[in-house]
Amino acid sequence: MQYYVDGFRGGDPDVRNAAPNRRERGPHAPLPEKVDVLIVGTGPAGLCLAAQLAQFPEIDTMIVESSPCNIEKGKADGINTRTMEMFQAFGFADKVKRESYWVNQTAFWRPDPANPAHIKRIGRVQDVADDSSEMPHILINQARLHQLFLDVMKNAPARLEVDYNLALKDLTIDPSTEDHPVAVVLEDTGVNWGETTTIRANYVVGCEGARSKVRKAIGGKLHGDAAHQAWGVMDILANTDFPDVRQKCLITSAHEGNILILPREGGYLFRMYVELDKLNEDERVAERGFTQDDMIAAANRIMQPYTIDVKEVVWWSIYEIGHRLTDKFDDVPEGEQATRMPRVFTAGDACHTHSPKAGQGMNVSMQDTFNLGWKLAHVFQGRADASLLHSYSAERWLEAKRLVDTDHEWARIMSAPPGGSDLDGGDEPRFVRQFKENLEFTGGLAVKYDRSTLIGAPTHQALAAGEEIGRRFHSAPVVRLADAKQMQLGHAAEADGRWRIYAFAGAGDNGAEGGAIASLANWLENDAASPVVKYTRKDEDIDGLIDLRAVFQQTFDQLAYENMPRLLKPAKGKLGLQDHEKVFCVDHKGLGDIFEIRGIDRDRGCMIVVRPDQYIAHVLPLDGYAELAGLFDGFLLPAGR
Numbered sequence: 031m032q033y034y035v036d037g038f039r040g041g042d043p044d045v046r047n048a049a050p051n052r053r054e055r056g057p058h059a060p061l062p063e064k065v066d067v068l069i070v071g072t073g074p075a076g077l078c079l080a081a082q083l084a085q086f087p088e089i090d091t092m093i094v095e096s097s098p099c100n101i102e103k104g105k106a107d108g109i110n111t112r113t114m115e116m117f118q119a120f121g122f123a124d125k126v127k128r129e130s131y132w133v134n135q136t137a138f139w140r141p142d143p144a145n146p147a148h149i150k151r152i153g154r155v156q157d158v159a160d161d162s163s164e165m166p167h168i169l170i171n172q173a174r175l176h177q178l179f180l181d182v183m184k185n186a187p188a189r190l191e192v193d194y195n196l197a198l199k200d201l202t203i204d205p206s207t208e209d210h211p212v213a214v215v216l217e218d219t220g221v222n223w224g225e226t227t228t229i230r231a232n233y234v235v236g237c238e239g240a241r242s243k244v245r246k247a248i249g250g251k252l253h254g255d256a257a258h259q260a261w262g263v264m265d266i267l268a269n270t271d272f273p274d275v276r277q278k279c280l281i282t283s284a285h286e287g288n289i290l291i292l293p294r295e296g297g298y299l300f301r302m303y304v305e306l307d308k309l310n311e312d313e314r315v316a317e318r319g320f321t322q323d324d325m326i327a328a329a330n331r332i333m334q335p336y337t338i339d340v341k342e343v344v345w346w347s348i349y350e351i352g353h354r355l356t357d358k359f360d361d362v363p364e365g366e367q368a369t370r371m372p373r374v375f376t377a378g379d380a381c382h383t384h385s386p387k388a389g390q391g392m393n394v395s396m397q398d399t400f401n402l403g404w405k406l407a408h409v410f411q412g413r414a415d416a417s418l419l420h421s422y423s424a425e426r427w428l429e430a431k432r433l434v435d436t437d438h439e440w441a442r443i444m445s446a447p448p449g450g451s452d453l454d455g456g457d458e459p460r461f462v463r464q465f466k467e468n469l470e471f472t473g474g475l476a477v478k479y480d481r482s483t484l485i486g487a488p489t490h491q492a493l494a495a496g497e498e499i500g501r502r503f504h505s506a507p508v509v510r511l512a513d514a515k516q517m518q519l520g521h522a523a524e525a526d527g528r529w530r531i532y533a534f535a536g537a538g539d540n541g542a543e544g545g546a547i548a549s550l551a552n553w554l555e556n557d558a559a560s561p562v563v564k565y566t567r568k569d570e571d572i573d574g575l576i577d578l579r580a581v582f583q584q585t586f587d588q589l590a591y592e593n594m595p596r597l598l599k600p601a602k603g604k605l606g607l608q609d610h611e612k613v614f615c616v617d618h619k620g621l622g623d624i625f626e627i628r629g630i631d632r633d634r635g636c637m638i639v640v641r642p643d644q645y646i647a648h649v650l651p652l653d654g655y656a657e658l659a660g661l662f663d664g665f666l667l668p669a670g671r
Contacts, residue, residue, distance in 0.1 A: 031121065032611065035603035042185075044121065049087030049187040061193070061227050062092065064210045066410060068231040069093040070198050071238030072100070074172070075378035075395035077179035079235060081120060082403030082525055084186035089410045091190055092229070093183075096197035096219045096238075100180065104265065104345035105172040106392035107294060107301060108133075111158055112474025112502060113393045114165035115644060116400055119525040122178045123165065130168035131295045133157045137274045138462050141284040148335045149281055153462065157278060159469055161627070164505055164518050167473065170295050172392065195220030196227075201234060201247035203361065203373055212373050233406065235375045237399065240354075242380035248361040250376060252383060254354030254434065260306040260315045261385075262325035264346035267298055272336040275300060280461060286331040299344065304328050306348070315350040322346045353438045355430055356381040359398075359423040371416040372423070375402060382430040384437040393474050394433055398426050400525075404642035407527045413565065413575065414665050425479050436471055440464060477501065479645060483664040486639075486648035486657070493636035494534070494649045495629030503532075503640045506628050507621035511594075512610035514586045516617060519579075519624065520644070527642050528577050529662075533652060534625065535582045536635035541613070542593045546635060546652040547580050551595035553655055554578060560655075561662035562597075567669045571602040576662075578612065583625055583632065585618040 033043040053062060067083060069076045072095040083091040109117075109126065117123040135154045142150035158167050183190040200215040210230035218225040236244025240252065279291040287305030294300050304325045309315060322343050330337055358364070359381045360372035378395030402422045408414040443461050470476045478500040479485050485500050497504060505520025523530055531554075539545040554562045555572070562576050580598055582589055591599075591613065598612045616623045625632055639648040639661065650657050 032609075035605070035607055037605060044181075045185040046187050048189050052087070052189050053090075055189075055191060061216075062090070062229065064090075064230045065092040066090040066232045067092070067406060068212070068214055068229060068234045070214075070234065070236050070244050071095065071242075071380075072097075072176065072192050073237055073239065073378060073395065074106070074175065074179075074392045075380075075399045076235070076237030077176055077183070078116075078396040079237070079377070079399035079403050080190055080192075081179045081182040081186070082400070082527075083407065084183045084188040084190040085526055086407050086410070087186075087188040089188075089407065091188065092193060092231075093190070094193045094196040094198070094216060096195070098194050098220060100176050100192075101173045103171060103173060104347065107169045107172060107265075107292065108392070109168045109170060109175070110390070110393045110472060110474040111163035111165045111167055112477070113396055114168065115163060115502065115505070115520065116396065116525070117178075118165070118521055119523055119644065120179075120182055121524070122182070125178065126168060126170060126175070127166065129174065129295055130170040131293050133167040133169060133278050133292075136278045136280065136465065138459070138465075139274075139279060139281040140459055141282070146284040149283060149333060151274065152459070154277075155462070155466055157469075158473060162470065162473055162475060164520075169292055169301075174295075175392075198236075198238070198243045198247075199226060201244060201374070203248075205370075233373055233375070235377060235399070235402065236380045237377050237395070238380060240379045240383050242376060244374060245356060245376045245380050248374050248376075250356045250358070250381065252354035252356055252381075254352065254383075256350055256352045258309040258311060258313070259351055260309055260318060260320065260348060261351065262304045262306055262320060262322075262328070262346065262348050263301065264304070264322060264325050265294065265299060265301050265344040266340050267342040267344065268300075268338050268340040270333075270336060270338040272333055272338065280465065281332060282459075282461065283332040283334075286334075287328060289329060289332050302329055304332070309350065315348055318348075320348045351385040352383055353385070353434045354383045355427075355434050359427055359430075360419070362420070362423075367420050372419045375419075375422060377402065377426075382434060384434050385440075390433055390437065390472065390474070394430065397429075397474065397477070400643050401426055403525075404527045408666075411527075412667060414667060418665055421482060421484055424482070425484075428480070429477050432471075432476070436468065440468065475502065477645075484641065484647055485645075486650075486661055488649075490636065490649050490651055490654070493631045493634060493651060494638055497628050497630075497638050497646055497649060499646050499649055501646060502644050503530075503638065503646050504628060506624040507617040508581060508614040508624055509586050509617050510611060511582075511586050511589055511591055511613040511615055516619060516621065519581065519614060522579060522611070523577075523640070523644065525642075528573070528575060529642060529647075530640040531576060531578045531658075532638045532640065533578060533580045534630045534635045534638070535580060536631075536652065537583065537633050539582065539635065540584060540589055540593065541580065541582065541595065541598070542590075543595075547582075547598075548595045550637070550652050550655075551578060551580075551597040555595075555597045557655070559659045561659055561666065564659075564668050565662060565666045572597065572600050573602070573609075573612075580613050581624060582613070582615045584615055586615050587618075589613075589615055
C-alpha cells in the first residue's frame with residue numbers, strides 16, 4: 031500500500047483525501063436531479079460496483095436501497111479464492127482472512143453399508159488445491175462483507191454512501207438524447223412512504239435480485255427451470271456429537287435426504303442446508319408452510335446416529351432450487367449492437383439464479399460488477415468509446431451460462447438418492463468425484479474470456495505457459511528489490527482501473543541499458559506509438575493508466591537498483607516523489623521461483639498484460655511493441671479527446 035505521495039498526512043491511510051464539490055448528505059439534503067451512474071440494490075454486486083466507482087470522484091455515482099439499513103445476518107456466506115484475490119485489490123482481504131472460517135477440508139458422509147440407517151464418513155478432500163491460489167476459501171457473514179465495501183466507499187475520494195429507503199418504481203430510456211437519457215422514478219419506502227422522485231442518469235445498473243425491476247423495465251426475462259425440491263437453510267448455535275461439525279461436510283442418507291454443513295466464523299456458529307420434501311410440478315415451496323422446526327427434525331433424521339441440540343436459530347429460510355438466466359445483461363436488443371450503446375445493465379441474481387450449495391451466487395455477482403466497473407470508468411474518463419460497454423454482457427453471459435449449467439448438474443447429483451448406481455462403475459460415489467472435478471469451478475478459477483478486442487490471440491502463449499490468456503493473472507511469490515520484501519506479485523495491483531504490464535526478464539538481463547527490459551521501458555516512455563505516450567493524460571502520473579512492473583531472475587542482492595530504467599522508478603504526485611515499488615526478483619528464501627512456478631520462458635522472458643479486473647489480456651515477447659500497441663489501439667482513445 032502506497033500513500034504520502036502528495037505529502038504527509040496523519041491518520042488512517044485507508045481514508046483517502048476527499049474530492050472537492052462532494053454532494054451534501056445531511057438528513058434533509060435534497061436528492062440530486064442527475065447522476066452519472068445509478069446503482070439499484072446494495073447486495074454484493076451493487077456494493078462491489080459502488081466501491082470501484084467511488085475511487086473516481088469525477089463519476090457522479092448514486093446507490094439506492096429499498097431497505098432502511100444494511101442487513102445484519104443471513105443470506106450468502108461463501109467466498110471463493112478468486113473473490114479473495116479481488117478483495118486483495120480492494121484492500122480488505124487481510125481483514126476477511128482474520129475474521130472468517132477457512133475451508134481447508136471437505137468431509138463426505140453416506141449410508142453405512144453395515145447399517146444403512148446410519149451415516150458413515152467415507153473420506154475427505156482438500157478443499158483448495160495446492161497452488162490454485164494464494165488465497166483461502168472462506169466463510170463469513172454477508173453483512174460483514176457489505177460493511178467492508180461500505181467502508182471502502184465512504185473512505186474513497188468520492189465519499190460515497192448509500193441512499194436507503196428508496197426503491198425503483200419505474201425506468202424509461204430516451205433514445206433521442208445522449209444527456210442523461212435514463213429516467214428513474216424512485217419511491218420512498220421510509221418516513222415519506224410513497225413519495226416519488228425522478229432522477230436522470232447516464233447509466234443504470236440493476237443489482238436488486240431475482241425480482242429485479244430494472245431487468246423487467248428493459249424487457250429482460252429469466253429463462254430456465256425449477257428442480258421442484260424444497261430445501262431449508264439455517265445458521266445455528268448448537269451442540270452435537272457429530273465429529274465433523276467444524277469441517278465442511280456433504281452428507282447423504284439412505285432415505286431421509288441430504289445435508290450440507292458449513293462452519294462459520296467465530297468458532298461456534300455453523301450453517302446447515304437441509305433437504306426437505308419433493309414438490310409437485312405446480313406447487314410452490316411457500317404452500318408447504320415449512321418452519322425451522324421442520325429443518326431441525328429433518329437434520330436429526332438424516333444425521334443418525336448423531337444428534338443435534340439447537341440452542342439458537344440465528345437465521346433461517348426455505349427455498350426452492352431454480353436455474354435461470356436472462357438472454358442479455360444490458361438493454362441493447364440482439365442485432366443492434368452496432369447502432370446502439372448500452373445504457374442499462376443487470377448483474378448478479380437480477381440476470382442469473384441458481385442453487386446456493388455450490389457457493390457461487392455472491393461470488394459471481396461481484397465478479398459481474400468487477401468486470402463492469404473499470405469499463406464504465408474508462409468511458410467516463412474519455413479513455414474508451416462507449417462501445418467498450420458491449421463487452422460486459424458478452425463476457426459475463428457466457429460465464430453465467432457455465433455457472434447455471436454446472437450448478438444444475440451439481441444440484442441434481444446432490445439431491446439424488448444414494449445407491450449402487452451412483453458409483454457409476456467407480457470406487458467413489460458420484461457426488462465425491464463431481465466435487466473433486468468441480469474444484470477449479472467452485473474456486474472461481476475456471477473463468478476464461480474468449481478472444482476479443484480486450485483479449486489477444488494465444489500466439490505467444492508458450493512464453494508463459496502457466497499464465498493463460500483470458501484467465502485471471504495467477505500470482506506467485508517474488509521479492510521487491512528496493513526493500514527485499516517477500517510478497518505476492520499479484521498483490522501489487524489495486525482496484526483502481528489501471529492496466530498492468532508485468533515484464534519478466536530473460537536470462538542475464540539485469541535491467542541495465544541495452545537489455546530487453548530497459549529497451550521496453552524506454553520505448554513505453556518515449557515512443558510515439560507507445561500506449562503510455564498515446565493514452566496517458568498530461569495531468570496524471572506516467573503510470574496513471576498503464577503500470578509497468580519488472581521481474582528479474584536474479585536474487586535481490588545480485589541487482590543494482592540504480593541501473594533500472596527511469597520508467598521503473600518514476601517521479602509521481604505533486605511533489606515528484608520517486609516510486610520504489612515497481613521492480614521485483616525471484617524469492618531467495620524458498621517460497622518458489624516465479625519463473626518456474628508459472629512456466630515463464632527463462633531465455634526470452636515475456637510481457638503479461640493484465641486488465642484492471644485482473645484477467646490476462648495478452649502474453650507477448652519483450653520486443654512485441656507493435657502487438658502491444660495494437661492491443662491498446664483496439665479500444666482506447668488518445669489522451670485529450
